[in-house]
Amino acid sequence: MPNLDDVWDTFSNSVKDGAGELAQNLFQEWKDPAKEDASEFIEMTREKLPKWTKALAQGHLTKSEFNLLIRSLEGLAELNALKAKGLAKQKLEQFRVGLISLVVNAAVGAVGL
Amino acid sequence: MNLRRVPIRLIALFGLVFALLIGCDRLADPYSAEAYKQATSLKARSLALVAKGTESYSKHEQTADLLLIDAASAHEFAKGRGKEAAQSAAKQWAIIVDPDGGSLADFVNQWRKAPGGKMSKFFVEEFSSVLALQFDRIIELETGRKAAGNVEG
Numbered sequence: 001m002p003n004l005d006d007v008w009d010t011f012s013n014s015v016k017d018g019a020g021e022l023a024q025n026l027f028q029e030w031k032d033p034a035k036e037d038a039s040e041f042i043e044m045t046r047e048k049l050p051k052w053t054k055a056l057a058q059g060h061l062t063k064s065e066f067n068l069l070i071r072s073l074e075g076l077a078e079l080n081a082l083k084a085k086g087l088a089k090q091k092l093e094q095f096r097v098g099l100i101s102l103v104v105n106a107a108v109g110a111v112g113l
Numbered sequence: 114m115n116l117r118r119v120p121i122r123l124i125a126l127f128g129l130v131f132a133l134l135i136g137c138d139r140l141a142d143p144y145s146a147e148a149y150k151q152a153t154s155l156k157a158r159s160l161a162l163v164a165k166g167t168e169s170y171s172k173h174e175q176t177a178d179l180l181l182i183d184a185a186s187a188h189e190f191a192k193g194r195g196k197e198a199a200q201s202a203a204k205q206w207a208i209i210v211d212p213d214g215g216s217l218a219d220f221v222n223q224w225r226k227a228p229g230g231k232m233s234k235f236f237v238e239e240f241s242s243v244l245a246l247q248f249d250r251i252i253e254l255e256t257g258r259k260a261a262g263n264v265e266g
Contacts, residue, residue, distance in 0.1 A: 011127070033253070040246075048239065055235050065236040068223050071215025072243040075208045079250040086141070086201030086254045090261040093141035097262075107127040 007110045014106035015099075022098045026091040034084040041080060045073060142195035144258035148202065151187040152255060155180070155209075156248035159217050163244060166220070166237040170230035177221045184210050184217055205251045216247055 052069050055061045061069070158180055165173050188206035192199050208214040212222045220240060224232055232240075258264070 033257075037250070044243075044246075048243075052239065060235040061233060062228075062236075064223055064227075065233060065240075068215065068219060069236065069239055069243070071213070071219060072240060072247070073215070075215035075219075076243055076247050076250070078208055079205050079247050082201050082205045083250045083254045083257075086197065087257045089197045089201070090141040090257050093139060094261045096137055096140060103127070103130055107130075 011106050011110035014109060015102050018102040018106070019095075019099055022095060022102070026095055026098075030084075030087055030091045033087065034080075037080045037083065041073075041077060044076075048073070139195075140197065141258065141261070142198040144255065144264045145194065148187075148191065148194070148198075149252065149255045151183075151190065152248060152251045155184055155187060156245065156252065158183075159248065160241055160245060163220060163237060163241050166224055166232035166240075167234050168231065170224045170227065174225075177224070181210065181218055181221060202251065202254055205254065209247065209251075216244065220244070 048069070052061065052066055056063070056066045162173065162176060162180055165176075170177070184206065188203060188210050191203035191206050194202065209216045210218045212218045224230070
Protein backbone atom coordinates (compact mmCIF):
# COMPACT_ATOMS: atom_id res chain seq x y z
CA MET A 1 0.00 0.00 0.00
CA PRO A 2 1.58 3.38 -0.97
CA ASN A 3 2.07 6.05 1.67
CA LEU A 4 -0.58 8.71 1.21
CA ASP A 5 1.76 11.57 2.19
CA ASP A 6 4.47 10.50 -0.26
CA VAL A 7 2.04 10.15 -3.12
CA TRP A 8 0.45 13.48 -2.31
CA ASP A 9 3.88 15.21 -2.14
CA THR A 10 4.88 13.76 -5.51
CA PHE A 11 1.57 14.82 -6.99
CA SER A 12 1.54 18.37 -5.55
CA ASN A 13 5.21 19.02 -6.41
CA SER A 14 4.64 17.94 -10.03
CA VAL A 15 1.60 20.18 -10.31
CA LYS A 16 3.30 23.16 -8.62
CA ASP A 17 6.43 22.97 -10.78
CA GLY A 18 4.47 22.46 -13.98
CA ALA A 19 1.97 25.18 -13.17
CA GLY A 20 4.73 27.70 -12.42
CA GLU A 21 6.44 27.03 -15.72
CA LEU A 22 3.14 27.11 -17.62
CA ALA A 23 2.14 30.44 -16.03
CA GLN A 24 5.53 32.00 -16.76
CA ASN A 25 5.42 31.02 -20.45
CA LEU A 26 1.84 32.17 -20.92
CA PHE A 27 2.43 35.48 -19.12
CA GLN A 28 5.42 36.18 -21.37
CA GLU A 29 3.32 35.40 -24.47
CA TRP A 30 0.69 37.87 -23.24
CA LYS A 31 3.11 40.60 -22.14
CA ASP A 32 5.12 40.86 -25.38
CA PRO A 33 2.32 41.87 -27.78
CA ALA A 34 0.85 44.26 -25.17
CA LYS A 35 4.25 45.97 -24.86
CA GLU A 36 4.60 46.14 -28.65
CA ASP A 37 1.17 47.76 -29.03
CA ALA A 38 1.95 50.30 -26.31
CA SER A 39 5.33 51.19 -27.87
CA GLU A 40 3.78 51.52 -31.31
CA PHE A 41 1.06 53.79 -29.90
CA ILE A 42 3.54 56.04 -28.09
CA GLU A 43 5.72 56.28 -31.20
CA MET A 44 2.71 57.07 -33.39
CA THR A 45 1.44 59.77 -31.03
CA ARG A 46 4.89 61.35 -30.86
CA GLU A 47 5.11 61.43 -34.65
CA LYS A 48 1.51 62.33 -35.51
CA LEU A 49 0.57 65.04 -33.02
CA PRO A 50 3.12 67.67 -34.13
CA LYS A 51 2.44 66.76 -37.78
CA TRP A 52 -1.32 67.23 -37.38
CA THR A 53 -0.96 70.42 -35.36
CA LYS A 54 1.28 71.89 -38.06
CA ALA A 55 -1.16 70.79 -40.81
CA LEU A 56 -4.04 72.46 -38.91
CA ALA A 57 -2.06 75.69 -38.63
CA GLN A 58 -1.19 75.56 -42.32
CA GLY A 59 -4.80 74.90 -43.36
CA HIS A 60 -4.25 71.36 -44.67
CA LEU A 61 -6.72 70.13 -42.05
CA THR A 62 -10.00 71.61 -40.84
CA LYS A 63 -10.68 71.84 -37.11
CA SER A 64 -13.24 69.01 -37.29
CA GLU A 65 -10.81 66.78 -39.22
CA PHE A 66 -8.12 67.50 -36.63
CA ASN A 67 -10.54 66.64 -33.81
CA LEU A 68 -11.49 63.39 -35.53
CA LEU A 69 -7.83 62.43 -35.86
CA ILE A 70 -7.36 63.03 -32.12
CA ARG A 71 -10.44 60.91 -31.38
CA SER A 72 -9.02 58.17 -33.64
CA LEU A 73 -5.96 57.97 -31.38
CA GLU A 74 -8.21 57.71 -28.34
CA GLY A 75 -10.14 54.94 -30.11
CA LEU A 76 -6.91 53.12 -30.91
CA ALA A 77 -5.77 53.33 -27.27
CA GLU A 78 -9.08 51.81 -26.19
CA LEU A 79 -8.83 49.07 -28.83
CA ASN A 80 -5.30 48.25 -27.60
CA ALA A 81 -6.58 47.94 -24.03
CA LEU A 82 -9.49 45.71 -25.07
CA LYS A 83 -7.16 43.48 -27.08
CA ALA A 84 -4.84 43.10 -24.06
CA LYS A 85 -7.80 42.30 -21.82
CA GLY A 86 -9.14 39.69 -24.26
CA LEU A 87 -5.72 38.09 -24.75
CA ALA A 88 -5.24 37.90 -20.97
CA LYS A 89 -8.46 35.91 -20.67
CA GLN A 90 -7.37 33.66 -23.52
CA LYS A 91 -4.10 32.96 -21.67
CA LEU A 92 -6.02 32.23 -18.46
CA GLU A 93 -8.16 29.74 -20.37
CA GLN A 94 -5.01 28.20 -21.82
CA PHE A 95 -3.64 27.98 -18.27
CA ARG A 96 -6.81 26.28 -17.02
CA VAL A 97 -6.70 23.67 -19.78
CA GLY A 98 -2.95 23.15 -19.24
CA LEU A 99 -3.53 22.72 -15.51
CA ILE A 100 -6.13 20.00 -16.08
CA SER A 101 -3.63 18.13 -18.19
CA LEU A 102 -0.93 18.64 -15.54
CA VAL A 103 -3.18 17.33 -12.75
CA VAL A 104 -4.10 14.23 -14.72
CA ASN A 105 -0.49 13.49 -15.66
CA ALA A 106 0.78 14.19 -12.14
CA ALA A 107 -1.90 11.97 -10.62
CA VAL A 108 -1.07 9.12 -12.98
CA GLY A 109 2.65 9.60 -12.31
CA ALA A 110 2.21 9.83 -8.51
CA VAL A 111 0.35 6.53 -8.18
CA GLY A 112 2.72 4.87 -10.64
CA LEU A 113 0.17 3.89 -13.26
CA MET B 114 1.46 -0.79 -9.15
CA ASN B 115 -1.90 -2.41 -8.93
CA LEU B 116 -4.70 0.13 -9.15
CA ARG B 117 -6.66 -1.81 -6.52
CA ARG B 118 -3.90 -1.04 -3.99
CA VAL B 119 -4.21 2.76 -4.43
CA PRO B 120 -6.15 4.14 -1.46
CA ILE B 121 -9.67 5.13 -2.32
CA ARG B 122 -9.14 8.42 -0.44
CA LEU B 123 -6.30 9.33 -2.80
CA ILE B 124 -8.33 8.61 -5.91
CA ALA B 125 -11.16 10.68 -4.48
CA LEU B 126 -8.74 13.56 -3.79
CA PHE B 127 -7.37 13.54 -7.36
CA GLY B 128 -10.92 13.34 -8.63
CA LEU B 129 -11.93 16.32 -6.55
CA VAL B 130 -9.03 18.48 -7.82
CA PHE B 131 -9.78 17.43 -11.39
CA ALA B 132 -13.51 18.11 -11.02
CA LEU B 133 -12.83 21.57 -9.62
CA LEU B 134 -10.70 22.44 -12.65
CA ILE B 135 -13.09 20.93 -15.17
CA GLY B 136 -16.08 22.54 -13.47
CA CYS B 137 -14.83 26.11 -14.04
CA ASP B 138 -16.62 28.07 -16.73
CA ARG B 139 -14.64 28.55 -19.92
CA LEU B 140 -12.69 31.80 -19.40
CA ALA B 141 -12.39 32.77 -23.08
CA ASP B 142 -14.59 32.17 -26.08
CA PRO B 143 -13.22 30.01 -28.89
CA TYR B 144 -11.80 31.23 -32.18
CA SER B 145 -14.40 32.09 -34.77
CA ALA B 146 -13.55 31.90 -38.48
CA GLU B 147 -16.67 33.97 -39.13
CA ALA B 148 -15.51 36.76 -36.80
CA TYR B 149 -12.07 36.75 -38.45
CA LYS B 150 -13.63 36.95 -41.91
CA GLN B 151 -15.90 39.82 -40.84
CA ALA B 152 -12.98 41.81 -39.40
CA THR B 153 -10.62 41.35 -42.35
CA SER B 154 -13.31 42.04 -44.92
CA LEU B 155 -14.59 45.13 -43.10
CA LYS B 156 -11.03 46.43 -42.74
CA ALA B 157 -10.45 46.24 -46.50
CA ARG B 158 -13.83 47.78 -47.33
CA SER B 159 -13.45 50.56 -44.75
CA LEU B 160 -10.02 51.57 -46.01
CA ALA B 161 -11.35 51.56 -49.59
CA LEU B 162 -14.19 53.87 -48.51
CA VAL B 163 -11.92 56.24 -46.57
CA ALA B 164 -9.68 56.49 -49.67
CA LYS B 165 -12.72 57.94 -51.47
CA GLY B 166 -13.06 60.62 -48.78
CA THR B 167 -11.67 63.35 -51.05
CA GLU B 168 -14.63 62.79 -53.37
CA SER B 169 -18.20 63.91 -52.76
CA TYR B 170 -19.97 62.02 -49.97
CA SER B 171 -23.22 61.82 -51.94
CA LYS B 172 -21.43 59.73 -54.58
CA HIS B 173 -20.54 57.07 -51.97
CA GLU B 174 -23.47 57.35 -49.60
CA GLN B 175 -24.92 53.92 -50.44
CA THR B 176 -21.57 52.19 -50.01
CA ALA B 177 -21.06 53.96 -46.68
CA ASP B 178 -24.53 52.99 -45.43
CA LEU B 179 -24.04 49.36 -46.40
CA LEU B 180 -20.63 49.27 -44.72
CA LEU B 181 -22.04 50.69 -41.48
CA ILE B 182 -24.82 48.09 -41.51
CA ASP B 183 -22.26 45.30 -41.93
CA ALA B 184 -20.10 46.74 -39.13
CA ALA B 185 -23.19 46.91 -36.88
CA SER B 186 -23.89 43.29 -37.81
CA ALA B 187 -20.33 42.30 -36.79
CA HIS B 188 -20.90 44.12 -33.48
CA GLU B 189 -24.11 42.17 -32.84
CA PHE B 190 -22.39 38.90 -33.79
CA ALA B 191 -19.61 39.58 -31.25
CA LYS B 192 -22.13 40.40 -28.51
CA GLY B 193 -23.78 37.02 -28.97
CA ARG B 194 -20.63 34.90 -28.93
CA GLY B 195 -20.18 34.56 -25.18
CA LYS B 196 -19.28 36.39 -22.01
CA GLU B 197 -15.61 37.05 -22.79
CA ALA B 198 -16.18 38.10 -26.41
CA ALA B 199 -18.99 40.41 -25.26
CA GLN B 200 -16.50 42.13 -22.94
CA SER B 201 -13.66 42.39 -25.42
CA ALA B 202 -14.48 41.90 -29.14
CA ALA B 203 -17.97 43.42 -28.90
CA LYS B 204 -16.59 46.48 -27.09
CA GLN B 205 -14.02 46.84 -29.86
CA TRP B 206 -16.77 46.81 -32.48
CA ALA B 207 -18.72 49.33 -30.40
CA ILE B 208 -15.87 51.81 -31.03
CA ILE B 209 -15.95 51.15 -34.79
CA VAL B 210 -19.71 51.82 -35.01
CA ASP B 211 -19.86 54.72 -32.52
CA PRO B 212 -20.58 57.99 -34.41
CA ASP B 213 -18.27 59.75 -31.90
CA GLY B 214 -15.83 56.88 -31.44
CA GLY B 215 -12.97 58.18 -33.61
CA SER B 216 -13.39 55.30 -36.02
CA LEU B 217 -15.40 54.26 -39.09
CA ALA B 218 -18.85 55.59 -38.14
CA ASP B 219 -17.31 58.83 -36.86
CA PHE B 220 -15.54 59.24 -40.22
CA VAL B 221 -18.77 58.72 -42.20
CA ASN B 222 -20.55 61.16 -39.90
CA GLN B 223 -17.90 63.86 -40.44
CA TRP B 224 -17.71 63.20 -44.18
CA ARG B 225 -21.47 63.65 -44.46
CA LYS B 226 -21.19 67.05 -42.74
CA ALA B 227 -17.95 68.20 -44.43
CA PRO B 228 -17.97 71.39 -46.51
CA GLY B 229 -18.80 70.33 -50.06
CA GLY B 230 -19.13 66.77 -48.78
CA LYS B 231 -15.38 66.23 -49.14
CA MET B 232 -12.51 65.58 -46.72
CA SER B 233 -8.96 66.83 -47.29
CA LYS B 234 -6.32 64.61 -48.87
CA PHE B 235 -4.04 65.06 -45.85
CA PHE B 236 -6.80 63.93 -43.50
CA VAL B 237 -7.70 60.88 -45.59
CA GLU B 238 -4.10 59.66 -45.63
CA GLU B 239 -3.57 60.20 -41.92
CA PHE B 240 -6.90 58.75 -40.84
CA SER B 241 -6.38 55.63 -42.99
CA SER B 242 -3.19 54.75 -41.15
CA VAL B 243 -4.89 54.92 -37.73
CA LEU B 244 -8.06 53.13 -38.90
CA ALA B 245 -5.96 50.25 -40.30
CA LEU B 246 -4.35 49.79 -36.87
CA GLN B 247 -7.75 49.90 -35.17
CA PHE B 248 -8.97 47.00 -37.31
CA ASP B 249 -5.69 45.17 -36.75
CA ARG B 250 -6.38 45.13 -33.01
CA ILE B 251 -9.72 43.39 -33.63
CA ILE B 252 -8.11 40.89 -36.00
CA GLU B 253 -5.22 40.21 -33.59
CA LEU B 254 -7.60 39.54 -30.71
CA GLU B 255 -9.30 36.89 -32.87
CA THR B 256 -6.09 35.28 -34.15
CA GLY B 257 -4.88 35.21 -30.52
CA ARG B 258 -7.63 32.68 -29.78
CA LYS B 259 -6.29 30.38 -32.48
CA ALA B 260 -2.69 30.83 -31.30
CA ALA B 261 -3.82 29.93 -27.76
CA GLY B 262 -5.32 26.72 -29.13
CA ASN B 263 -8.73 27.99 -28.09
CA VAL B 264 -10.62 26.50 -31.00
CA GLU B 265 -14.16 25.17 -31.00
CA GLY B 266 -14.19 21.44 -31.00
